[in-house]
Amino acid sequence: MIEVGETTARALLRRLAVEQAESRIPSLSAAIVRDGGLAWFGARGWVGGAAPTQDTQYRLGSITKSIVAVVVMRLRDEGRLDLLDPLGKHLPGTPFGEVTIAQLLSHTGGLTAEPPTGWWERTPGLPADQLVALLGEQEHKHRPGRVFHYSNLGFGLLGEVIGRLRGHGWLQAVQQEVLRPLGMDATTPRPRAPHATGYAVHPFADVLLPEPEHDAQAMAPAGQLWSTVRDLARWAAFVAGDTGGVLAAGTLAEMREPATVEDGDAWTSGYGLGLQLARAGGRRLAGHTGSMPGFLATVWADPAEKLGVLFMANATSGISRTLAVELLSILAEHEPRLPEEWQPSPADPDLLALTGLWHWGPAAYTLSLLPHRGLALAPLNGRGRASRFVPQDDGTWLGLDGYYAGETLRVADDHLDLNTFIFTRTPYQPDAPIPGGTRPWQPHQD
Structure with a gap:
């Protein structure tokens, strides 16, 4: 990890200072994460009479959900649950037991946004059994799987599922399985010194109102945790791909896949499995925003460039929605990432012989080698279905992405069989086993 240069640091700090001053935020901390480490930290405002540091706690709000989701995915990987399991299998007694675990993780279960209690973010919480007893059909707002809501x-219910499967509370599971292994020891369920006080800023005067803080109990998995810039930077590195053994790389990638789109045709924001997704400035980001009375926070990761960005503030509202993305844009302007150096790599002669031109009927494709015996199939003119493939122990290749994701590619002497589609060296090669047979090519006749 290399810290940003002086010019870059000044530009980042200026953007942060403008935000704190113009949005009237009591204190605001931010950071850039690059290649797994903290590359820049900036802060403005005051906490307890001093500038906030990397170890000053702020409330995370809904970023808590992503951390809880990791435990759910660990349970899936252990075989303790399936993402297609209905909620009722693990938490009987709710009026929407048919909603699946995956739908809860992706907010597509159709459940109400808030529990049927008082304003849960500002009032002491209820135990899980009391919360479940309050639930009725009126808490089901949409058909499961229909829309993002x-x-x-x-996530309160997912926390209870974790507790029942682990035999102890969701918080203990999060601490033992995620926070401690990642070294996030300053992330806690309640504030510890030094921490910022949550404030509401009067809309027409420069005065503050302290916001309440309490134990949300059953609703705590939706937004209970407090953390620091230092810890949240480690979380950003995790989402970018540095899992530290907490989660399999493939499982984390699954969490980052779009399960639903939040803004329809625009597709600038969506949701995976416990992770918010965004497309901004040519980047595809994964992370989460957080909001609780008195606090705002955001963390985004760009796995493609091993970058992360975050901010934490002690104000109920007011932060620009584009602050985090703009910090990344400043970094890209001043210190664009260099591409990895190209280096030659050895190739299996048998695989090398497969490369080159292939045809799906009359359409021309190229087959290229990838590292670790992988293959890439792409249309020659750029119009068509492209996919990458990885070798399997039985001599076949498994599709990774695109139309052929999960499909099997088999290689024969004179053709490729891709899930019944036959690719040949020449268009409709006569001696290849093409279903339906072929006839000689001939000039057009009316």
């Missing part, structure tokens, strides 16, 4: 209640 953000649900804090859904």
Whole structure:
């Protein structure tokens, strides 16, 4: 990890200072994460009479959900649950037991956004059994799987599922399985010194109102945790791919896949499995925003460039929605990432012989080698279905992406069989086993 240069640091700090001053935020901390480490930290405002540091705690709000989701995915990988399991299998007694675990993780279960209690973010919480007893059909707002509808209640229920499967509370599971292994020891369920106080800023005067803080109990998995810039930077590195053994790389990639789109045709924001997704400035980001009375936070990761960005503030509202992305843009302007150096790599002669031109009927494709015996199939003119493939122990290749994701590619002497589609060296090669047979090519006749 290399810290940003002086010019870059000044530009980043200026953007942060403008935000804190113009949005009237009591204190605001931010950081850039690059290649797994903290590359820049900046802060403005005051906490307890001094500038906030990397170890000053702020409330994370809904970033808590992503950490809880990691435990759910660990349970899936252990075989303790399936993402297609209905909620009722693990938490009987709710009026929407048919909603699946995956739908709860992706906010597509159709559940109400808030629990049927008082304003849960500002009032002491209820135990899980009391919360479940309050639930009725009226908390089911949409057909499961139909639309994205953000649900804090859904993550409260997921926390209870974790507790029942682990035999202890969701918090203990999060601490033992995620926070401690990642070295996030300053992330806690309640504030510890030094921490910022949450404030509401009067809309027409420069005065503050302290916001309440309490134990949300059953709703805590939706937004209970407090953390620091230092810890949240480690979380950003995790989402970018540095899992530290907490989660399999493939499982984390699954969490980052779009399960639903939040803004329809525009597709600038969506949701995976416990992770918010965004497309901005040519980047595809994964992470989460957080909001609780008195606090705002955001963390985004760009796995393609091993970058992360975050900010934490002690104000109920007011932060620009584009602050984090703009910090990344400043970094890209001043210190664009260099591409990895190209280096030659050895190739299996048998695989090398497969490269070159292939045809799916009359359409021309190229087959290229990838590292570790992988293959890439792409249309020659750029119009068509492209996929990458990885070798399997039985001599076949498994599709990784695109139309052929999960499909099997088999290689024969004179053709490729891709899930019944036959690719040949020449268009409709007569001696290849093409279903339906072929006839000689001939000039057009009316």
